[in-house]
Amino acid sequence: MDLKEKKLSSKEIYKGKILDLYVDEVICPNGHKSSRELIRHCKASCVIAKLDNGNFLLEKQYRYPYDEVILEFPAGKCDKNEDPKITALRELEEETGYKANDIEFLGEYYPTCAYTDEIIYLYFASNLVKTKQHLDENEVLNVFEVTKDELKELFLNNEIKDGKTQACYLYYLLRDK
Amino acid sequence: MDLKEKKLSSKEIYKGKILDLYVDEVICPNGHKSSRELIRHCKASCVIAKLDNGNFLLEKQYRYPYDEVILEFPAGKCDKNEDPKITALRELEEETGYKANDIEFLGEYYPTCAYTDEIIYLYFASNLVKTKQHLDENEVLNVFEVTKDELKELFLNNEIKDGKTQACYLYYLLRDK
Numbered sequence: 001m002d003l004k005e006k007k008l009s010s011k012e013i014y015k016g017k018i019l020d021l022y023v024d025e026v027i028c029p030n031g032h033k034s035s036r037e038l039i040r041h042c043k044a045s046c047v048i049a050k051l052d053n054g055n056f057l058l059e060k061q062y063r064y065p066y067d068e069v070i071l072e073f074p075a076g077k078c079d080k081n082e083d084p085k086i087t088a089l090r091e092l093e094e095e096t097g098y099k100a101n102d103i104e105f106l107g108e109y110y111p112t113c114a115y116t117d118e119i120i121y122l123y124f125a126s127n128l129v130k131t132k133q134h135l136d137e138n139e140v141l142n143v144f145e146v147t148k149d150e151l152k153e154l155f156l157n158n159e160i161k162d163g164k165t166q167a168c169y170l171y172y173l174l175r176d177k
Numbered sequence: 178m179d180l181k182e183k184k185l186s187s188k189e190i191y192k193g194k195i196l197d198l199y200v201d202e203v204i205c206p207n208g209h210k211s212s213r214e215l216i217r218h219c220k221a222s223c224v225i226a227k228l229d230n231g232n233f234l235l236e237k238q239y240r241y242p243y244d245e246v247i248l249e250f251p252a253g254k255c256d257k258n259e260d261p262k263i264t265a266l267r268e269l270e271e272e273t274g275y276k277a278n279d280i281e282f283l284g285e286y287y288p289t290c291a292y293t294d295e296i297i298y299l300y301f302a303s304n305l306v307k308t309k310q311h312l313d314e315n316e317v318l319n320v321f322e323v324t325k326d327e328l329k330e331l332f333l334n335n336e337i338k339d340g341k342t343q344a345c346y347l348y349y350l351l352r353d354k
Contacts, residue, residue: 003239003246003317014190014198016214019292021191021198026241028315036241037193039216041292062180064203064213065294066287069180107335109343110243112288112295115196115218117242119338120289138205140180156351158284161296163340166286170347174333 002029005036018042018077019116041118045088046075046109046164048172049098049125055145057096058154062140071154072162073169074143075120084121092125096143097133100125106171109164122168124175179206182213195219195254196293218295222265223252223286223341225349226277226302232322234273235331239317248331249339250346252297261298269302273320274310277302283348286341299345301352 008025020040028034049057062069076091078084085103093099106122135141146154154160155169185202197217205211226234239246253268255261262280270276283299312318323331331337332346 003237003319004244005239005241016200017212019214019216023193024241029239029317030315032315034315035194037196038242039196039292040242041289060180062182062206063287063290064182064201065215065217065292066290067181070287070290072290107332108338109340110240110247110338111340112218112293112297113240113243113247113249113339115216115242116289116293118289138207138209138211140206142180152351155284155347161285161287162290163286163288163344166344166347167340170332170343170350173347173350174329 004029005034008033037115039116039118041116043078043084044075044118044120045078045084045091045123046073046120046168047088047092047100047103047123047125048073048106048168049092049096049100049128051098051128051145055147056151057098058144058146058151059095060142060144070162071160071165073165075164085123088121088123088125093131094134094136095139095141097131098128099131101127101129106168106175109167111163120164120167122164122171124172181206182211185210214292216293216295218293220255220261221252221295221297222255222261222268222300223250223297223345224265224269224277224280224300224302225250225283225345226269226273226275226305228275228305228322232324233328234275235321235323235328236272237319237321247339248337248342250342252341262300265298265300265302270308271311271313272316272318274308275305276308278304278306283345283352286344288340297341297344299341299348301349
């Protein structure tokens with residue numbers, strides 16, 4: 001069966017700083033009309049970064065939608081037309097003060113396919129050299145190191161709930177780094 | 178350092194079928210004012226379901242924001258005040274026609290913490306009995322079985338890009354089912 005829906009019209013509801021909202025009218029494969037609420041967001045990158053001592057970099061960051069401080073791997077939005085690999089290297093260095101000499105693509109992550117078009121590109125970074133952290137204005141986060149075993153425990157205890165971080169770790173495990 | 182932001186005001190931009198959009202004014206920990214664009218969405222559940230023959234259930238579904246048919250584990254939104262475990266059992270049976278006699282909580286998944294408050298609860302279902310698929314109106318999806326090795330290959334080849342499905346599989350691997 002053809003699963004695809006056909007767009008009839010698209011209405012812009014909101015154009016914002018980090019996201020835009022549209023409501024589109026579609027025809028479903030069964031011929032019925034329906035509407036789709038849709039967030040458009042730029043691409044982003046996320047990095048699992050391994051230090052020469054075998055430890056991994058984690059960040060604590062307050063996330064307003066959850067009103068919670070959560071644990072995440074370094075990540076950030078792609079600048080316009082920026083190669084996601086460059087984003088990964090740039091955000092890693094800006095947020096943690098580590099420059100990676102090696103970086104490897106792990107996979108793509110679709111956060112919530114029902115209502116956003118965001119794609120996050122996942123990377124593994126190694127051969128890290130200490131430089132200097134330079135956060136954006138209003139960006140506040142704490143960076144710390146965990147061992148391989150501590151990282152696994154944090155996932156097992158569901159203390160890392162951030163999806164891009166979970167997906168990045170899945171690919172790291174599958175690729176047996 | 179305190180990482181928390183303080184809400185000053187909240188403006189409702191859009192109230193929709195599956196999501197609401199707000200723009201809130203906040204004070205950052207550094208004392209600067211900023212705004213936060215925020216999607217509010219109900220909770221949901223996602224299930225990795227293992228058949229008695231050792232195979233797993235996957236779904237092919239067209240996802241409008243990506244204009245792509247993607248692979249996902251069974252999942253769906255919680256009805257108002259519904260226990261996410263009940264959602265998992267209900268959606269599994271509605272979408273695949275399998276009733277699970279055993280279900281186990283794996284972990285929580287925050288899809289995209291910068292701009293949505295959605296939480297997806299992840300489950301492992303087993304001891305499945307065939308009943309009958311009953312899809313919602315306008316819900317169109319194909320259900321199929323894959324072996325354990327085929328499932329791993331699909332992840333390794335990045336043919337499964339859906340984040341909740343990746344996170345569910347991570348917990349399944351970590352808990353060594």
